[in-house]
Amino acid sequence: MAVQRISTRNARFQQFQTLLTNRTKRGRAREFLVQGVRPVTMAVEHGWTIRSLLYDASRPLSRWAEELMRGVSTERIAMAPELLSELSEKTEGAPEVLAVVEMAPDDLSRITVDEDFLGLVFDRPTQPGNIGSIVRSADAFGARGLVVTGHAADPYDPKAVRATTGSFFALPVVRTPSHREVAQWLDGERERGRPVVVVGTDEHGECDAAEFDLTRPVLLVIGNETAGLSAAWRERCDHVISIPMTGSASSLNASNAASIVLYEARRQRLAKERGQHL
Secondary structure (H helix, E strand, C coil): CCEEEECCCCHHHHHHHHHHHCHHHHHHHCEEEEECHHHHHHHHHCCCCEEEEEEECCCCCCHHHHHHHHHCCCEEEEECHHHHHHHHCCCCCCCCEEEEEECCCCCHHHCCCCCCCEEEEEECCCCHHHHHHHHHHHHHCCCCEEEEECCCCCCCCHHHHHHCCCHHHCCCEEEECCHHHHHHHHHHHHHCCCCCEEEEECCCCCEEHHHCCCCCCEEEEECECCCECCHHHHHHCCEEEECCCCCCCCCCCHHHHHHHHHHHHHHHHHHHHCCCCC
16 A cells, blocks of 8 residues: 655644644544554554554564554555644654544444443533543443533543543544434433433432442433533433532542442442342
């Protein structure tokens, strides 16, 4: 396969640069930049479409990079190390390989709803890093997917993708304009016999997370980092639970709160499997 070479900040390099910084152009191109050995490997393993592989033209490839190049049939671009380093956003040293990956469709049917369903909604998040952290926790604790609703930070922002340490490619992440699309999707699932319970998280919840049965099909809703649950989501929730806290902290970081409730759901489900008390 022919290799393109880029040694100056030409138009093609600038196109890659916009994938880092310009959400609108990223969305228009339907592609994003993936940095790091594990995330690139996970993207390939989970069948994402790799549009380009960018690699350091100045040094021999490692065994990992050689296998990647052999295994993925796509455009290859040999790039000057200083340019590759810019795209990696690393302060020291160029990475070996970066990947340009095609975005997945924002289709809620990508999220599997079954009798063990555990899913999350993150409503209007403002921090890409929080999205990434929640994706990582959701993957670790057995969730089926994450829905990002409303006017929100972009899950395809490099900060978000990096924070997932590769879990972004294993867990469906779907964006919707509002809560309405999620409500319609849930109504359809309920008609098909999946009685999903919508559970919000808030400091003024009706009970502690540990006291609520999280072993049934559950969609957890995490509110905006500053404002919490919106009125629309609060109305849509069947229940609202809280995390007991002591000390002077008034609230938890959104990704921390999500991780705690996800862990509690996982703990309860394992206990049920083992026939233990929740």
